[in-house]
Amino acid sequence: MIRRLVLAAMLALSAITVVSAQSNIVEQREALFKAMNREVRPVGAMLKGETAFDAAKVQAALDLVIKNAQVLPTMFPAGSQDGSEALPVVWERNDEFKALFAKLGDEAAKAKVAITDDASLKANFPNVLRACGNCHQTFRKKS
Numbered sequence: 001m002i003r004r005l006v007l008a009a010m011l012a013l014s015a016i017t018v019v020s021a022q023s024n025i026v027e028q029r030e031a032l033f034k035a036m037n038r039e040v041r042p043v044g045a046m047l048k049g050e051t052a053f054d055a056a057k058v059q060a061a062l063d064l065v066i067k068n069a070q071v072l073p074t075m076f077p078a079g080s081q082d083g084s085e086a087l088p089v090v091w092e093r094n095d096e097f098k099a100l101f102a103k104l105g106d107e108a109a110k111a112k113v114a115i116t117d118d119a120s121l122k123a124n125f126p127n128v129l130r131a132c133g134n135c136h137q138t139f140r141k142k143s
């Protein structure tokens with residue numbers, strides 16, 4: 001009897017651990033997306049001509065995108081959909097999903113080398129933004 005109770009308590013505890021570990025991973029990956037967004041937004045303002053070209057800010061944004069594009073594909077374990085904006089298709093078409101992160105990393109790496117001034121910013125940065133949008137279109141809930 002006692003053994004059974006202990007076992008039940010252990011099972012309940014491990015279930016709680018699994019749930020909180022999952023909500024953690026959702027929060028963790030959302031934090032990485034938000035951080036990219038924060039760095040990319042000022043570059044969007046430069047693209048629109050609202051602010052002057054600032055090479056340091058562009059490079060910082062691209063460095064973060066390159067880094068996060070490598071980490072994020074590992075942060076969508078199976079079953080981590082609850083409470084997130086990720087659609088089931090993330091896990092149904094996981095290879096395609098991961099390939100879009102690789103594409104994002106490639107575009108950001110190319111842009112990092114190519115962008116030296118306002119003209120090269122306008123020629124190259126939109127490819128990075130498109131790589132964000134292409135994935136959201138299919139894999140993220142419309143908010």
Ligand code: HEC
Nearest residue numbers: 030033036037084085086097100101104131132135139140
């Ligand atoms: C390969 C797919 C993919 C790419 C590429 C991608 N995203 Fe996302 N993004 C997602 C998914 C899926 C979510 C939902 C994550 C969740 O809620 O668990 C998301 C969520 C977000 C969020 C909302 C985070 C929050 O919860 O507030 C922002 C902001 C965001 N992405 C910005 C970006 C930016 C900026 C880029 C490009 C630099 C980008 N994303 C590239 C798939 C992608």
